[in-house]
Amino acid sequence: MSAEFPPLQNDLILRVFKGEKTERAPVWCMRQAGRYLPEFREIRVEFDFFKVCRTPELACEVTLQPIRRYEGLLDASIIFCDILVIPQAMGMEVLMIPGKGPHFPKPLDTPADMLELIDLGDGYNADTELKYAYDAITLTRHKLEGKVPLFGFIGAPWTLMAYMIEGGGSKTFAKAKAWLWKYPESVHELLERITNVSIDFLKGQVKAGAQILQVFDSWAGELSHDDYMEFSFPYMKKIAFELQKTFPEIPIVAFPKGLHSKTLETIALETDYTGISLDWTADVEGLISNLEPKMCAINKPLVLQGNLDPTVLYADKHVIESKTENMCKKFSSVKYVANLGHGMMPTHDPEHLKWFLEAVHKYSRI
Ligand code: CP3
Numbered sequence: 206m207s208a209e210f211p212p213l214q215n216d217l218i219l220r221v222f223k224g225e226k227t228e229r230a231p232v233w234c235m236r237q238a239g240r241y242l243p244e245f246r247e248i249r250v251e252f253d254f255f256k257v258c259r260t261p262e263l264a265c266e267v268t269l270q271p272i273r274r275y276e277g278l279l280d281a282s283i284i285f286c287d288i289l290v291i292p293q294a295m296g297m298e299v300l301m302i303p304g305k306g307p308h309f310p311k312p313l314d315t316p317a318d319m320l321e322l323i324d325l326g327d328g329y330n331a332d333t334e335l336k337y338a339y340d341a342i343t344l345t346r347h348k349l350e351g352k353v354p355l356f357g358f359i360g361a362p363w364t365l366m367a368y369m370i371e372g373g374g375s376k377t378f379a380k381a382k383a384w385l386w387k388y389p390e391s392v393h394e395l396l397e398r399i400t401n402v403s404i405d406f407l408k409g410q411v412k413a414g415a416q417i418l419q420v421f422d423s424w425a426g427e428l429s430h431d432d433y434m435e436f437s438f439p440y441m442k443k444i445a446f447e448l449q450k451t452f453p454e455i456p457i458v459a460f461p462k463g464l465h466s467k468t469l470e471t472i473a474l475e476t477d478y479t480g481i482s483l484d485w486t487a488d489v490e491g492l493i494s495n496l497e498p499k500m501c502a503i504n505k506p507l508v509l510q511g512n513l514d515p516t517v518l519y520a521d522k523h524v525i526e527s528k529t530e531n532m533c534k535k536f537s538s539v540k541y542v543a544n545l546g547h548g549m550m551p552t553h554d555p556e557h558l559k560w561f562l563e564a565v566h567k568y569s570r571i
Contacts, residue, residue, distance in 0.1 A: 222456035224506030236548030288360025312372030357415030361422035426463015485546030
């Protein structure tokens, strides 16, 4: 299948995930396609957010926008889609409200509402519900002309469950967390169901042409270590295990935002994730010095991604350069993919992102 795609010209990021030391760190940015780009906003004037996700030509176009604008500076692309397409595929309505973010008109209130979710058992086929995403990936792989590899992605089961119960973003996650204590059995059933469709969806993305995968656990940091180990870790672990079993050559990255070192170490040591993406609050030096010998002992390379605070991109060129240099130094002893610690923001200046990318090219050379 992949033989039909144009040959890859830049495999820097794939080499890092294989555990190779590279001439410089590859770099890409979460939300590199988005509202900070005027060319993206132009498309959004005409089309609703999920219309863009569901129309392969539009999803492909916005995926390519940053690759075109930052020609030669980005080392990976990420398919334009959203983590909330899985709740949609499970039968929930999700709207994207301008200026507010995602909104579920009918969130899950009690476990009885789970009866209305589409049963994702044997009969269900993620291939039909989410075919538009596969078509977008295949088209994008062709249109990329082998310039850089293409990421596919999903949201972690805990993060998706939180959205499905809260009905959108939240400051406290009181509703989703109340479910953990009130309905633990239903919670595990729901997490299992989300996990199963997520595995199907990721496998479908690889078959369609995704070359690297990332699992966004955006709300991981809302859970204590023990609760993360109960309500997120087993499902995260299962996803990586199943994907690595079927597609051992496809790297899979975990982005468990907001976790402390102990939990991050457990993910690195006890799961099949090829790499871990850190946010800007992580203790990078402490984590590396503790974890590196332990990874060595189990013969697994430590591959880390991250972690510039995205708000640094509001600074001037000099500050962006020095913060980026400092970041590259901290990661210099491990296999490293440079990135932000979270996504681009709508008010970022595209020129400032260019300064960040150039600084990575300059300061991560060995
Ligand atoms: O460029 C890329 O990174 C690929 C596309 C991508 C989007 N969402 C596009 C998007 C990816 C990887 C995501 C993942 C995603 N979606 C996450 C995990 C990463 C994270 O940010 O923690 C989450 C939590 C979501 C859910 C979601 N989708 C939220 C909270 C929002 C609102 C954000 C906002 O700033 O308004 C979205 C909408 C969204 N997803 C936008 C984009 C470009 C902006 C919406 C718009 O165009 O109106």
